[in-house]
Amino acid sequence: MKLYTFFRSSASYRVRIALNLKGLSYEQAPIHLRRGGGEQLTAAYRAINPQALVPALEDDGRILTQSLAIVEYLEDKYPNPPLLPKDPADKAIIRGMALVIACEVHPIQNLRVLNYVKATFNQTDEQVNQWAQHWIDLGLAALQEMIVAQPKRGKFCFGDAPTLADICLIPQLGNARRYGCDLSKYPTILEIEKHCNALPAFANAAPEKQPDAE
């Protein structure tokens, strides 16, 4: 398997965690999102992923895109250890938590949206950070409520084993810190982060551990 990735891309980070949790080995093909105007925008990369986004996963000659679709693919193909429980309602709660990050937070504070906000609305870096903070705060506050409310409270977002929800949460916390969010409002989330980062699968997927890290 070959992963088109960028060390600081939180969507790439999700897939790296999932690959590690499943114990799968893979080759990294780094796509630098800031160098040369963005390597993801080249014709060569667009031929791999017309969305011009990372990550993309090449496996058995197929190219798969969108990090959650890739993680679900790994779950379908390599079911152990599971990243989702069997019960449909429990599974929906976890997928819902993952989507709070993957839909309501991450895309709105993604690099291309921040660049657009900055250029089109003539915003300073500080104002761009406030935009990012606003959406991250809304999402993390809602997610923390969902975690506390669910019936299987444990060390992770849902129960005592990492799931798709943790895979989305941990990379988002890196972005939250980069944009200056006050994470002390989310003690439950910070506890979960400690438990996740104690696992090599999470620790080894961190941006600073990647071969393309700067």
Added chain:
Amino acid sequence: MKLYTFFRSSASYRVRIALNLKGLSYEQAPIHLRRGGGEQLTAAYRAINPQALVPALEDDGRILTQSLAIVEYLEDKYPNPPLLPKDPADKAIIRGMALVIACEVHPIQNLRVLNYVKATFNQTDEQVNQWAQHWIDLGLAALQEMIVAQPKRGKFCFGDAPTLADICLIPQLGNARRYGCDLSKYPTILEIEKHCNALPAFANAAPEKQPDAE
């Protein structure tokens, strides 16, 4: 089953299509997103969904949120007719198409983001529409390329039966028209739309057919 919904919410529209395709009957609990400052922001609704977003589905005493998690729940619980194929890579392609809409397009042109752009960046309605158009165009262009490139070209986004991808695409086209996008650039998508809307499951889920339509 009880669906907390708003007729014009495209995320609610996705779930209505899925419920119809599965032949499931359900009760509608309308949450008006513009009336009284937004009924989704009331304490009563936040107790149901702390994200303050529609839709939410109540089933067997559980509340499920996030439209894609709800559709996957319906797929897990009522597998026929299937909305996803069995092959993991095919499934990932379809989920990837759905996520292009659900992550990269819809949240960035969602009501609360448009309101924030308008108020914080002092934009006119026309400028807000340009923001929405920009992200919708990026997404639809990428999605059309993905549809054309995939191996099972047929009447729908993937093959000859509707899937999760079509469920996300059709509601997004309503938004695209509302914000003034030129859809003639997407002939493949417009063909798929005709095939979808010829099915009662899609036609009956349309905003104007809902009991809370204005």
